[in-house]
Amino acid sequence: MTGWTWEYEGYDAAEARLRESLCTLGNGYFATRGALPECTADEVHYPGTYTAGCYDRLTSEVAGRQVENEDLVNLPNWLPLRFRLPGGPWLTPDTATVLDHHETLRMASGLLERLTRYDLGGGRVLRVRQERLVHMADPHLAALRTEFTGEQHSGALEVEAALDGGVTNVGVARYRDLDGRHLTQVHSGSSAPDTVWLRCRTRTSDILIAFASRLLSEAPTAIRREDRRAVQSTRLHLTPGHTATVDKIVALHTSRDPAISDPLHAAVDRVGRVPAYDELLESHRTAWGQLWRRGELDVPGEAGGILRLHLFHVLQTLSPHTADLDVGVPARGLHGEAYRGHVFWDELFVLPYLNLHFPEVSRALLHYRHRRLGRALTAARDAGRRGAMFPWQSGSDGREEAQQLHLNPRSGRWVPDHSHLQHHVGSAIAYNVWQYCEASGDTEFLHTKGAELLLQISRFWADAATWDPLLGRHRIKGVVGPDEYHDAYPDAAEPGLDDNAYTNVTAAWVLAHTLDVLRDLPEPRRRELDERTGLDGSELEKWEEVSRTLHVPFHDGVISQFEGYGKLAELDWQDYRRRYDDIRRLDRILEAEGDSVNRYRASKQADVLMLGYLFAPAELQGLFRRLGHELDEATWRLTVDHYLHRTSHGSTLSGLVHGWVLARERRAEAWTFCQEALRGDIADVQGGTTGEGIHLGAMAGTLDLVQRGLPGLETRGGDLRLDPVPLPELSSYGFTLRYHGHWGVRLRLERGLLEIAVPASGPGPVDVRLPDRTARLHPGETGRLPLTE
Structure with missing residues (x-):
């Protein structure tokens, strides 16, 4: 790693999947994994291509039952470009002798380079250099430049390029028993001497997909059609000191695209009008330069390089092009097939960064949720509830995509999956609406779609809350919290837990903030909303009451993760670490032993501590005070310590949240968790999961740790509030x-000093609030504010 490059030296088949994920190139519309173009999908390589929002639903038989799954579709492979000596075998690093191999991801320009030297025998060496881009200015284009050089010898070289429609979704081993054949009606043809095309459609969602490819070479090009493939071939003559170049330029369109007549015509027309590769490269570099200026992040050392890689992958998944699409935040980016490309709650960790750099993208992602509000209303109604019940996993239309069963690869058993009970996803959506509007000042969205989302999510929570006369409080029963390990009480017949503290506290927050928003609505808009939703004063009175009386359980002087948590058994953590070494997926270990994690005080990831991630200390104390509890610093410290020693960190988000919380509580330990979050994907700490797709929430969360967490930055009430907690590292x-x-408001933290520069072209002053003072900075002014420890 250097400041702007990510490099791999030597070829290692065992590392191929990880490299392919981390070397993925994308532009927010589509992305392609960093597989070598001469390699096909097998146990080593997986050259997947995915376009945002392209899902397809198939039914498979699993454990004797019919199971329906919706997947982000692996599109036809546009990469194939292979080469060989005439009559010889095709050359790949797995089948030929490799003298040198080097891969470089150039983040500043969004390029993936590879250099390989193949030993052809008899003193002959073939040098292959490739440069790849997925165009950031025109989101429908990609290109591959390949340079062949014969070192110290002459001779012919056969080169074959293809568009391959014979692909399936098989990128995740544990899904391979499921039907992954999403593409049908694959047809191919040619439209010019240098251009071929391939057209297909998805089996059930009926999305049309079209690729067109031009092959530009110094030698004549031949075209042929094969089953599910369109092939172009050429024969180069190599001489010492001469490099032969082959450029492959590809266009992609689907029937989900706006402003086209049909995908095939659009793809063929677009690729036919593309300028030379060098001009394409120049406009691509310019687009990336603009993104880096808007997302500027200056962090020294190794941490800065990793953060830049994280930002690179966030921008490849969610770029300004995403603002034109109907898509959500895929938990694993557009980098692989893990989680089937579904949308969970990861926008909770992604939007805070985007809000302050690319607010138009945040707004589009919230539109994705609003468009599916009708489906969430239907889901709540089917469950006997009012309001909106958003799904834990969302895909094309917003229905619940969470599995009914999941495979434990350790035991080989399919076990029930109750993750659909994570209704706290609704609170995450409401939180995102509020955060976006505070950061952007977008009152138009807040007063329209934002208010509708907040209202219906609040209506759900108020209806889900039941009054317990013995406690004298409202309770929310039968849910699963962010921890995910605990989905039922020990030996219970039905799944679900009561009074998950995170769920109840965030529900109270949503209700209180929705009441504030409704009070501040312009009178005509408020009247429209009341008329459309049937909202009346008695319902608002209940919201007010529930927001103050939701039950928050405690045990041993700390916040309980859920009611009854304190009665669970303690786990012998030392014994399990000794026996299994890596216990991140403790739930799978225990299930394979015939036991259940539901019996123990053991969490997969931050649950109660998520409250310290979402809310600054003063706001969290205020929330508990509203609920009738005094959350003093001593109680919170005890709570942090309690869960710190009972969490296995089976999610990449866990280290991030712990680092964020500990930065204020136990600074000496915070950096260990921050490093875990930074290294989560590059070191593949989850043991093979990164090869199935990067963890987008964790990557974006590390950016936000530097942007909001350590500076204590909040955008509240029209102020830019800061309460820095610098770590020594x-x-x-x-x-x-x-x-x-x-x-372009610039913030810089040096030891003991905060510098804020407001651009001269700004619309007005910026009010800055520190714990001990305030400052107003006018356009063109720079403030230098000393910090007190």
Whole structure:
């Protein structure tokens, strides 16, 4: 790693899947894994291509029952470009002798380079250099430049390029018993001497997909059609000192695209009008340069390089092009097939970064949720509830996509999956609406679609809450919290837990903030909303009451993860670490032993501590005070310590949240968790999961740790509030924000000093609030504010 490159030296088949994920190239519309073009999908390589929002639903037989799954579709493979000596075998690093191999991801320009030297025998060496891009200016284009050089010898080289429609979704081993054949009606043809096309459609969602490919070479090109493939071939003559170049330029369209007549015509027309590769490269570099300026992040050292890689992958999944699409935040990016490309709650960790750099993307992602509000209303109604019940896993239309069963690869058994009971996803959506509007100042969205989302999510929570006369409080029963390990009480016949503290506290927050929003609505808009939803004063009175009386359980002087948590058995953590070494997936270990994690005080990831991630200390104390509890610093410290020793960190999000919380509570330990979050994907700490797709929430969360967590930055009430907690290992850094119409507010933290520069072109002053003082900075001004420890 250097400041702007990510490099791999040597070829290692065992590392191929990990490299392919981390070397994925994308532009927010589609992305392609960093597989070598001469390699086909097998146990080593997986050259997947995915376009945002392209899902297909199939039914498979699993454990004697019919199971329906919706997948993000692996599109036809546009990469194939292979080569060989005439009559010889095709050359790949797995079948030929490799003298040197080097891969470089150039983040500044969004390029993937590879250099391989093949030993052809008899003193002959073939040098292959490739440069790949997925175009950031025109989201429908990609290109591959390949340069062949014969070192110290002459001779012919056969080169074959293809569009391959014979692909399936088999990128995740544990899904391979499921039907992954999503493409049908694959047809191919040619439209010009240098251009071939391939057209197909998805089996049930009936999305039309079209690729067109031009092959530009110094030698004549031949075209042939094969089963589910369109093939172009050429024969190069190599001489010492001469490099032969082959450019492959590809266009992709689907029937989900706006402003086209049909995908095939659009793809063929677009690829036929593409300028030379060098011009394509120049506009691509310019687009990436603009993104880096808007997302500027200046962090020194190794942490800075990893953060830049994280930002690179966030922007490849959610770029300004995403603002034109009807898509959500795929938990594993557009980098692989894990989680089937579904949308969970990861926008909770992604939007806070985007809000302050690319608010138009945040708004589009919230539109994805609003478009599926009708489906959430239907889901709640089917469950006997009012309001909106959003799914834990969402895909094309917003129905619940969470599995009924999941495979434990350790035991080989299919076990029930109750993750659909994670109704706290609704609170995450409401939180995202509020955070976006506070950061962007977008009152138009808040007063329209935002208010509708908040209202219906609040209506669900108020209806889900039941009054317990013995406790004298409202309770929310039968849910699963962020921990995910605990989905039922020990030996219970039915799944679900009562009064998950995170669920109840965030529900109270949603109700209180929705009441504030409704009070501040312009009178005509408020009347429209009341008329459309049947909202009346008695319902609002109940919201007010529930927001103050939701039950928060405690045990041994700490916040209980859920009611009854304190009665669970303690786990012998030392014994399990000794026996299994890696116990991140403790639930699978225990199930394979015939036991259940439901019996123990053991969490997969931050649950109660998520409250310290979402809310600043003063706001969290205020929330508990509203609920009738005094959450003093001592109680919170005890709570943090309690769960810190009972969490296995089976999610990449866990280290991030713990690092965020500990930065204020136990600074000496915080950096260990921050490093875990930074290294989560690059070191594949989950043991093979990164090869199935990067963890987008964790990557974006590390960016937000530097942007909001350590500076204590909040956008509240029209102020830019800061309460820095610099870590010794990360005490000097800077970044740029887009805030309330200001393009480029610069913040820099040096040891003991906060510097804020407001651009001269801004619309008005920026009010900055520190714990001990306030400052107003006008456009063109720079403030230098000393910090007190």
